[in-house]
Amino acid sequence: MTTEKAKKRFRITDEGPFEVLRILVSILIALAVTFVVLCFVIEGDSIPARLGNAGATFIKLLTYPCKNMFYFGYVLVKMVPLTFAGLATLLYFRTGLFNLSTEGVFYIAGVACTYFAVSEARLTGNPFIDSAICIVAAGLCGGIIALLPGYLKAKFQANEMVISLMMNSILFGIGFWMIKTFLAISGVTGTSSAPFVASARLTTIIPKTQVHSGIIIVLVMVVLVYILLFKTKLGYAIRITGLNQNFARYSGMGAFGLFMSVHFLAGFIGGMGSAVELLGVYQSFTWSQLPGLGFTGALMAMLGKNHPIGVTVAAFGISYLRASAQLLANSSPVIDIKLVSVVEVILTLLISSQYFLRSWREKQLLKEEQCNE
Amino acid sequence: MSDMISSFFTPSFVALVIRVGTPLLFASMSAYVASLAGIPNIAVEGIMLFGALFGVYFSAISGSAWIGLLGVLAVGVVLALVLAFFTMKMKADPIMIGIALNLFATDFSVWLLLVWTGSKGTTANLPSKVLPTVNIPFIENIPIIGTIISGHYFLTYVCIVMAILLAILVYKTPFGLHMQACGLDEHAADSVGIKVNRVRLIAVIMSGIFAALGGAYLSMGYLSIFSNNMTASRGWIGIAAQAVGGGNFLIVTLTTGVFAIAQGIVSKLALTSLPSDLINTIPYVCVLIGLIGLSVKEYRKRRAR
Structure with a gap:
């Protein structure tokens, strides 16, 4: 008793x-x-x-986003790409892979998204379908790119971390070159692309804020990743392999197919995140260096204990502070x-x-x- | 174009390779010594960045490049201690700590720039000092060898001396053997009486110092200012060289040499009209091909067995 x-x-x-x-x-x-x-x-x-x-500054930093709806909406906007990157990275980490290619995938998938988003000829004019085309294109691009380190890992057991880091630098070089050469406004040598077509951009869903429909997409993805990890066979394989690679192998789970699927899915989510961020927040592609979102995704995955909901909470917390600091940047020289x-x-x-x-x-x-x- | 190619076979190109290769060799040594002792140091890039920034800052406030260099060493040691403390005492994953330190260095260096100079770009308005270039008497007057060997920045010679000392330390001293033992199997090393944590601590501190010096080279020699994200993935190249060479210092050094040549070609090609963004990826493509080749080779070796 x-x-x-x-x-x-x-x-x-x-x-x-x-x-x-x-x-x-x-x-x-x-x-x-x-x-x-x-x-x-x-x-x-x-x-x-x-x-x-x-x-005084510190208290301002902690409370500023709660001041009004616009500021709080800014937190939600900032949270979207971090959650996407966190979800992509947690799939790698759960499988026991230290792959950091989400950074490069974010960049190159953004270029793929831009390819469709800048030209009316490649779009239909229907806002829903247009956004979907861009997001899916970016997702596919990210997924396919991520298959390269995935294949090298699955087939040759290459060091996926160093390879993914080198890929980040290469993807940035190629992506930036493509933006400047093919997707810039014709006749102008700049570092940004032509403006996105209005129908491709995501709509604002809460009036008087910047909160765009990407927040809904990301929440749906959180649920999907949760279901994938905890309710499907693939998710079980992912978790077991992450705990012990040998156990997974001896119990007959094919490592090759598993690694390939994980890389494709993680690349797809990363690519989607990039497109959602670009179409939701930006008027045109303006990243002239790696945006740093992929690496932050690794932190989100770690802070969120590699759990989709944990990642969402971590992304919210970090975005809260980041948004607050950015909003206060003009008022104080040290913030x-x-x-x-x-x-x-x-x-x-x-x-x-x-x-x-x-x-x-x-x-x-x-x-x-x-x-x- | 043929002018371009023939310019690759001149003494001045060799000198250029040495110039761009110095920070890469520092980075490689940093990654090598840490992972030899069993604590992979992924934070090379971040430590380099901080080394570059604090070298400029300390030399600007003290008015002496040498005090700046001391500050750089201190920064390298402090960051190495953070890595060592969290991985050895707190049992954190060294990879995670490395990622965190890198991100921290990228962001926090920009913030420090903002606080110190009011701009997020460069330290151009700080009166920082530069370490001297060294002209070796007599040798500088010999035609070809003089161009190649003499007239480099001070830290280039430091780098070469340290590489030789490191090779001696690893291969010719008991301590080097202890480091290798700790990297191969800490329990086995422990069972024969090697103080694993002490050996690793020393290795990680050396790693931090190498990386910080690599950063200082960039901002106190190669350039005379610190600019936002100035290491530009050089630390990662060092880590890749370590991944290719594994525990063999000679291969690590040779691989670094290949990457340095690629980097040298990039700085030559940057003067042409070729798209610079694509040109800049050449060293990374080399690294990638090297890594893929290595893993295919090892895969074949495993299969043959």
Whole structure:
């Protein structure tokens, strides 16, 4: 009886609550460090004045997006590409693949999307179909590109991480060249493409904000990836292979087909994300360097514990701070979207540390044992 | 075009390859020494970027390039310690830590630029100092050899000396053997009394120093300013060279040499009317082909067995 009662009691040292505690402590530490960094660079004559200024700026940073609907909508807009990139990367990570090609896929699939989106001749004029053409084209492009490292990994067991990194640089070079040479406004040598046709762009769904229909697409994708991972045979194979490659092989799961499908799916999701971001936010293709969304996707996957819903939450949290920092950038010389990298790096360092808070937990468990005795 | 090709066989081209190859060799050594000891350092790119930025900053506030260089070393050691602490003490995945540090370096260096200079582009308005170029007496006057060997930046010679020392350390000293043992099997190494964590810590610190020096070379020699994202994937090339060569330092160095030649060809071709974006991908295509060739070869070897 007593043991059953003890089991039901909420304990912070249990697996689930402890994980939540770890994440909360990580967030607190990350924010505290950001505050300290702010204190160092903020203007102020004396130490109290600096602290005050930093405190005010810091609170602004944490609350600004809640001020009105437009700002909050901006958070949602920022969240869309991060979630897409996170979903793509989590498929790799779940399979035990350290593939970082989402960065390059985002770029080249964006070029594929632009190919259709800039020309009325390649579109129908129906907004729904036009957006779909561009998004599917980008997805297919991403999927096919991702098959290259997938094939090398599946067939020759090549080092997929280094290959994917080299591919990022190559895809950027090719993509940028294509944008400049074929997709720019004719006669103009610039670094951006011709403007997107209006019917290809995604529509705004919440009035007076920038929130576009991409947010619906991304939420649908989150559900689909969830179903794929936890309700299908392929998803089971993915999870088992990620846990133990040998077990998967010995139980008769073909590694070749699995790796190829995972790469195609991840590439497809990455490509879709790129198209949705471009058509939702941009007027034309203007990325003159790699957008950095693919690498952030790896962080999202890690912070979200490789779970689709976790990734969504992580993407929301990081987007919240990024959006806030970007909105505040004009009001303060030291606030910039890049400052959020402090939060990102500390969260990643702490959450990926298996031993973070472990000794504390063990002490608590030991104490409990002693009490019980 | 034939002018172009014949220009590849001149002493000045060899000198150019050495110039563009120095940061690549630093990056390769950084990736090599860390992964030899069993902690793959993916953060080479990020550490290089910070090395480049802090070299400029410290030399600008102190007025001395040498103090700037000391600062660079400190930055390299600090970042290496972060990597070592989280991977060894906190049991985090070194790859994840590496990705995080790289992203952090890319973004945070831009933020520091903004705070220090008010612009997100370059440190052109900081009065930073440059490490000297070294003209070797007598040798500089010999026609061909003088052009090739003499007149490089200070850190190029440091790089070459360090590469030789590293080769001696790895292949001729007990410590080198310990590093290899830790990389192959930490438990086996531990069982014969090697202090695995200490060996790895030293290896990772060396890795951090190499990477930071590679960055300093870029902003305190090759160029005299720091500009946004100036490492431009050089760190990744080092990691790729390590992946090709594995534990064999000679192959790592030779592979780096091939990439350096590719990079040298790129800087020559950049002067022509060919599309620069495509030209810039040449070194990465070389790396990619090298990696694919390597994995096909290993695949055949496995199948033959």
